[in-house]
Amino acid sequence: MTVNRALPAPSRRFVRSGHDVRRMRMDQVVYGLALAAGLTCIVPLGAVILFVTANGIGALNLDLLTKAPRALGTGGGAVTAILGSLQLVALASLMAIPIGVLAGVYVNEFSGRRPARLIRFAADVLVGVPSILVGIFVFTFLVLPFRQYNAFAGSVALAVIMVPVIARTTEETLKLVPMTLREASLALGVPVWRSVVSVVLRAGLPGILTGVMLAVARAAGETAPLLFTALGSRLVNVGDLGQPMDALPLFIYANARQPYPVLNQQAWGAAFLLLLFVLTVNVLVRARSWGHRRA
Amino acid sequence: MPTDLVPPSAVVAPEPPVTGAAAAGAAVGAATPGRLEIRGLSCWYGTFRAVRDVDLEIRPHAVTAIIGPSGCGKSTVLRALNRMHELVPGARVEGTALLDGIDIYGPEVDPVQLRRVVGMVFQRPNPFPTMSIYDNVAAGLRLTGRWSRAQLDEVVERSLRRAALWDEVKDKLRQGGTSLSGGQQQRLCIARALAVDPEVILMDEPASALDPIATLRIEELIAELRRNYTIVIVTHNMQQAARVSDRTAFFSMAEDRAGYLVEVGETGQIFTNPREQLTEDYISGRFG
Numbered sequence: 001m002t003v004n005r006a007l008p009a010p011s012r013r014f015v016r017s018g019h020d021v022r023r024m025r026m027d028q029v030v031y032g033l034a035l036a037a038g039l040t041c042i043v044p045l046g047a048v049i050l051f052v053t054a055n056g057i058g059a060l061n062l063d064l065l066t067k068a069p070r071a072l073g074t075g076g077g078a079v080t081a082i083l084g085s086l087q088l089v090a091l092a093s094l095m096a097i098p099i100g101v102l103a104g105v106y107v108n109e110f111s112g113r114r115p116a117r118l119i120r121f122a123a124d125v126l127v128g129v130p131s132i133l134v135g136i137f138v139f140t141f142l143v144l145p146f147r148q149y150n151a152f153a154g155s156v157a158l159a160v161i162m163v164p165v166i167a168r169t170t171e172e173t174l175k176l177v178p179m180t181l182r183e184a185s186l187a188l189g190v191p192v193w194r195s196v197v198s199v200v201l202r203a204g205l206p207g208i209l210t211g212v213m214l215a216v217a218r219a220a221g222e223t224a225p226l227l228f229t230a231l232g233s234r235l236v237n238v239g240d241l242g243q244p245m246d247a248l249p250l251f252i253y254a255n256a257r258q259p260y261p262v263l264n265q266q267a268w269g270a271a272f273l274l275l276l277f278v279l280t281v282n283v284l285v286r287a288r289s290w291g292h293r294r295a
Numbered sequence: 296m297p298t299d300l301v302p303p304s305a306v307v308a309p310e311p312p313v314t315g316a317a318a319a320g321a322a323v324g325a326a327t328p329g330r331l332e333i334r335g336l337s338c339w340y341g342t343f344r345a346v347r348d349v350d351l352e353i354r355p356h357a358v359t360a361i362i363g364p365s366g367c368g369k370s371t372v373l374r375a376l377n378r379m380h381e382l383v384p385g386a387r388v389e390g391t392a393l394l395d396g397i398d399i400y401g402p403e404v405d406p407v408q409l410r411r412v413v414g415m416v417f418q419r420p421n422p423f424p425t426m427s428i429y430d431n432v433a434a435g436l437r438l439t440g441r442w443s444r445a446q447l448d449e450v451v452e453r454s455l456r457r458a459a460l461w462d463e464v465k466d467k468l469r470q471g472g473t474s475l476s477g478g479q480q481q482r483l484c485i486a487r488a489l490a491v492d493p494e495v496i497l498m499d500e501p502a503s504a505l506d507p508i509a510t511l512r513i514e515e516l517i518a519e520l521r522r523n524y525t526i527v528i529v530t531h532n533m534q535q536a537a538r539v540s541d542r543t544a545f546f547s548m549a550e551d552r553a554g555y556l557v558e559v560g561e562t563g564q565i566f567t568n569p570r571e572q573l574t575e576d577y578i579s580g581r582f583g
Binding site for chain 2: 112181184188189191192198199203
């Protein structure tokens with residue numbers, strides 16, 4: 001080998017050393033821990049779904065869906081609770097959706113910055129208020145004065161839970177509607193209210209629907225606000241808002257505490273129904289938003 | 296939402312005379328409607344005066360270009376002419392702007408009605424994303440009154456023809472407005488503005504978001520539209536101003552950051568023989 005000039009020795013810095021091997025091992029350990037932590041978030045959901053499904057699917061039968069509870073826990077079904085939940089949530093939605101959407105519209109489209117901050121703050125706090133307090137609050141002015149637990153009070157309590165959720169998602173959605181759309185509409189000589197309804201709300205509709213569905217799912221699963229209001233009932237109540245009414249969460253709560261295995265079974269069945277409803281709504285919502293991201 | 300639309304037949308005359316409110320206004324005297332006279336106009340954002348004491352006459356059925364460096368208040372003046380300026384919280388206007396002799400800031404003028412007479416096209420094409428091509432053009436009418444399907448069909452076709460878009464979209468009127476290319480979207484927005492039968496069309500840098508070919512088509516369209524409409528166009532592109540406008544107004548910014556009108560004149564004069572040194576410096580690229 002004849003070399004005229006001295007070339008620098010080739011660098012070997014990029015060849016793996018013992019230090020690098022230790023670092024890579026450390027990397028794997030931390031990666032594993034992070035993965036485990038991530039999985040831990042999935043496990044409870046999976047466990048709940050598996051558990052409720054395993055115990056509940058066997059309890060699901062025509063009687064559960066069609067019959068009222070019978071005395072002394074000899075059989076019957078959960079039709080009281082199913083019909084009750086449907087009515088309570090429907091009535092609560094009827095109250096909460098207009099109020100929530102309008103509140104969100106007001107905050108994003110009309111109010112100044114200060115009122116907006118106040119309303120937003122109030123809504124955020126209200127979301128965080130323990131739901132049993134909502135129940136007690138409604139109890140004091142819709143149950144106590146009438147000396148009667150009633151379904152109307154129950155749906156009002158659920159509406160109080162739903163309003164802030166809907167108001168906030170509406171506001172967040174409308175915030176994403178570009179200013180240029182409002183301007184485009186106003187520049188055509190469209191009145192402000194009409195622009196809001198036909199252009200802004202229409203553009204935000206998918207997001208608002210998402211918020212509404214999540215609020216409905218949340219209300220359907222709430223137990224505490226109903227304890228002091230709708231109370232629960234073993235009679236089929238269709239349309240009598242002045243009387244107590246059953247709901248799936250109340251039915252589960254009541255029957256799970258009974259000493260009769262038949263009733264415990266019914267509670268599992270009802271739990272499965274409730275889970276099915278909430279999961280369906282959530283999956284629908286996710287599917288919608290996925291579809292939109294792609295579009 | 297009806298989906299059974301048959302594209303309107305092509306028998307509608309492409310250039311029917313302007314009808315309705317515009318015609319009524321035109322009957323007064325022989326003057327062409329759409330003349331704007333801006334007198335002592337100042338525009339404020341809160342305590343900041345963005346535009347100071349503008350006196351500017353805008354000739355009817357001609358293209359007036361507003362040019363000037365960034366921040367000199369070109370867009371603000373434009374938006375004051377259909378009272379869009381005041382939609383910004385804290386924004387207000389002093390002075391007067393007469394449209395065919397009526398002060399648009401006078402007590403008897405409703406800004407919502409005014410915006411139907413003074414239409415606007417924005418920098419970025421902004422068709423309504425939830426609406427089809429047809430619905431976009433019909434939006435201004437649908438959202439302000441009741442119209443029969445036949446009336447809408449006619450207006451939509453006429454507006455799209457005037458915006459030189461009809462041939463490209465006549466077979467897909469039901470498709471979303473945002474499915475079009477950027478240049479087509481901008482022409483769709485022009486058609487949408489034409490559909491409510493304006494006299495004046497304000498254009499705020501209408502081609503700055505478009506490629507050169509699409510820009511050319513918009514400029515050709517502007518040349519076409521000036522026969523029937525008064526056009527005021529804000530542009531930061533001096534070549535564009537020189538190409539499309541009959542008159543050019545040059546704005547600049549004073550020490551206190553307030554924009555003001557330096558001079559206005561025939562476009563040829565402004566670009567070849569400006570009266571003000573400042574204008575010459577700007578158009579020769581020495582500042583701005």
